[in-house]
Amino acid sequence: xxxxxxxxxxxxxxxxxxxxxxxxxxxxxxxxxxxxxxxxxxxxxxxxxxxxxxxxxxxxxxxxxxxxxxxxxxxxxxxxxxxxxxxxxxxxxxxxxxxxxxxxxxxxxxxxxxxxxxxxxxxxxxxxxxxxxxxxxxxxxxxxxxxxxxxxxxxxxxxxxxxxxxxxxxxxxxxxxxxxxxxxxxxxxxxxxxxxxxxxxxxxxxxxxxxxxxxxxxxxxxxxxxxxxxxxxxxxxxxxxxxxxxxxxxxxxxxxxxxxxxxxxxxxxxxxxxxxxxxxxxxxxxxxxxxxxxxxxxxxxxxxxxxxxxxxxxxxxxxxxxxxxxxxxxxxxxxxxxxxxxxxxxxxxxxxxxxxxxxxxxxxxxxxxxxxxxxxxxxxxxxxxxxxxxxxxxxxxxxxxxxxxxxxxxxxxxxxxxxxxxxxxxxxxxxxxxxxxxxxxxxxxxxxxxxxxxxxxxxxxxxxxxxxxxxxxxxxxxxxxxxxxxxxxxxxxxxxxxxxxxxxxxxxxxxxxxxxxxxxxxxxxxxxxxxxxxxxxxxxxxxxxxxxxxxxxxxxxxxxxxxxxxxxxxxxxxxxxxxxxxxxxxxxxxxxxxx
Numbered sequence: 230x231x232x233x234x235x236x237x238x239x240x241x242x243x244x245x246x247x248x249x250x251x252x253x254x255x256x257x258x259x260x261x262x263x264x265x266x267x268x269x270x271x272x273x274x275x276x277x278x279x280x281x282x283x284x285x286x287x288x289x290x291x292x293x294x295x296x297x298x299x300x301x302x303x304x305x306x307x308x309x310x311x312x313x314x315x316x317x318x319x320x321x322x323x324x325x326x327x328x329x330x331x332x333x334x335x336x337x338x339x340x341x342x343x344x345x346x347x348x349x350x351x352x353x354x355x356x357x358x359x360x361x362x363x364x365x366x367x368x369x370x371x372x373x374x375x376x377x378x379x380x381x382x383x384x385x386x387x388x389x390x391x392x393x394x395x396x397x398x399x400x401x402x403x404x405x406x407x408x409x410x411x412x413x414x415x416x417x418x419x420x421x422x423x424x425x426x427x428x429x430x431x432x433x434x435x436x437x438x439x440x441x442x443x444x445x446x447x448x449x450x451x452x453x454x455x456x457x458x459x460x461x462x463x464x465x466x467x468x469x470x471x472x473x474x475x476x477x478x479x480x481x482x483x484x485x486x487x488x489x490x491x492x493x494x495x496x497x498x499x500x501x502x503x504x505x506x507x508x509x510x511x512x513x514x515x516x517x518x519x520x521x522x523x524x525x526x527x528x529x530x531x532x533x534x535x536x537x538x539x540x541x542x543x544x545x546x547x548x549x550x551x552x553x554x555x556x557x558x559x560x561x562x563x564x565x566x567x568x569x570x571x572x573x574x575x576x577x578x579x580x581x582x583x584x585x586x587x588x589x590x591x592x593x594x595x596x597x598x599x600x601x602x603x604x605x606x607x608x609x610x611x612x613x614x615x616x617x618x619x620x621x622x623x624x625x626x627x628x629x630x631x632x633x634x635x636x637x638x639x640x641x642x643x644x645x646x647x648x649x650x651x652x653x654x655x656x657x658x659x660x661x662x663x664x665x666x667x668x669x670x671x672x673x674x675x676x677x678x679x680x681x682x683x684x685x686x687x688x689x690x691x692x693x694x695x696x697x698x699x700x701x702x703x704x705x706x707x708x709x710x711x712x713x714x715x716x717x718x719x720x721x722x723x724x725x726x727x728x729x730x731x732x733x734x735x736x737x738x739x740x741x742x743x744x745x746x747x748x749x750x751x752x753x754x755x756x757x758x759x760x761x762x763x764x765x766x767x768x769x770x771x772x773x774x775x776x777x778x779x780x781x782x783x784x785x786x787x788x789x790x791x792x793x794x795x796x797x798x799x800x801x802x803x804x805x806x807x808x809x810x811x812x813x814x815x816x817x818x819x820x821x822x823x824x
Contacts, residue, residue, distance in 0.1 A: 329389070336408075440588055648668070736799065755812070
């Protein structure tokens with residue numbers, strides 16, 4: 230008892246320009262003859278009873294060969310007949326034969342129809358030169374629509390099953406109306422014994438057994454195909470953020486959605502020979518260097534390639550063997566994910582979908598809010614790429630509020646909201662102050678976002694009394710300048726900038742190894758460490774300095790008592806009226822070895 234399945238028609242969608250734009254020269258009658266010629270275009274997808282085949286459909290276009298002035302048209306090339314719908318035929322030779330036909334849409338909903346035509350008695354195919362029975366029936370099918378047995382429209386895996394079918398020619402017609410799409414077809418006359426697809430358990434649901442901020446654990450009942458039928462089965466888990474999938478080929482089509490497909494160029498643009506080669510037409514070498522698809526103009530460098538590249542699908546597929554418990558890791562907190570499990574027959578590569586599920590991962594643990602006290606400095610530590618939230622709720626009415634931020638290490642980002650409204654968003658490096666307009670009974674929320682390079686340390690103060698300055702004022706440039714010509718074997722002369730405000734400056738020195746480099750200095754740079762962290766033996770001096778004229782606000786100091794040929798790290802601290810200090814950028818100097 231045999232069954233043969235074969236595609237009858239081949240549909241090509243070719244983009245052709247109007248006016249001067251023409252296809253490469255070819256004999257249309259010869260082309261049509263070649264399509265009909267079995268030696269050239271034969272049914273290469275004929276499969277035996279009980280095998281799954283894959284196919285591809287071009288999107289159906291109801292209007293055929295219509296031409297609109299000034300635009301492109303799409304032409305269908307078909308071997309014969311009024312319809313370009315792919316048709317698959319198979320013959321059931323005996324009455325009362327079981328029959329099962331399964332169609333699996335992959336990346337778009339399909340419309341498909343199964344019809345039956347009777348086998349003519351003269352279809353013996355034994356006489357010389359007569360067509361084979363299947364070929365003869367395919368010719369008859371173009372004129373005889375037959376009896377409609379089953380129709381379906383959608384993206385589910387759907388089957389037609391009959392325990393007793395009459396003999397005849399069965400025609401399967403498939404249409405994709407949304408977009409170009411792939412699909413799978415399976416047909417058999419022995420559905421009871423074949424069992425092509427892994428069987429689902431009595432409860433085919435996928436359960437979520439545990440859930441965290443970045444992990445979800447799934448469990449499902451094993452398929453009977455592996456245990457009872459002794460067939461090799463593995464499970465594939467699919468995770469995405471959009472929806473559940475009904476077939477594994479739909480997953481594979483989604484994963485491959487970032488491939489490039491040719492699209493019609495805009496009017497007036499030349500086609501590339503590469504694009505025509507995509508459909509089997511002559512390449513650039515065959516066409517000749519000076520030949521053009523648009524009139525007699527040479528192509529030159531104006532050959533365009535037009536592609537539509539879709540973004541890569543955000544989807545994960547993991548095949549995990551025969552275990553039926555799996556933990557999906559590396560998920561994002563507070564995000565909804567869809568989970569699907571597929572049982573896959575390793576030998577035949579056929580698959581069956583479990584009933585998928587979805588879940589939302591847990592939120593990040595809420596951080597403890599730091600309460601800022603009016604006029605009090607708070608020390609804040611932020612992990613690398615982390616965030617901290619601070620709240621300031623003045624107890625009295627105020628016209629203005631000032632935030633002082635001292636970033637000890639790298640730059641950080643600060644955002645300030647008043648009663649939910651964003652007032653400020655800036656990057657902060659060193660010492661900065663921000664004065665905002667106040668509002669009665671207002672509450673302020675400060676968000677500090679750390680650096681990508683490493684952990685961040687800050688000192689933050691909020692005050693409704695702007696005249697009280699906790700941190701010393703700083704110049705824009707906090708570098709220390711060393712004078713090489715004034716360097717001796719026992720001393721080094723340095724200079725730094727001040728401000729118009731009278732501040733206390735303290736200078737410290739520390740001997741370091743010759744291997745100590747600028748990279749070491751940058752790693753140790755922490756502007757929030759004060760003189761209290763230094764040894765008394767490292768102190769050089771302290772002095773007060775300011776200048777009403779900022780152009781002259783510079784001071785120098787000669788550090789004496791150094792040893793010849795030694796390296797020293799010099800630090801300058803400026804101390805404010807409230808006792809808070811800020812360190813200038815450290816300076817590495819080396820005394821002369823010979824004088």
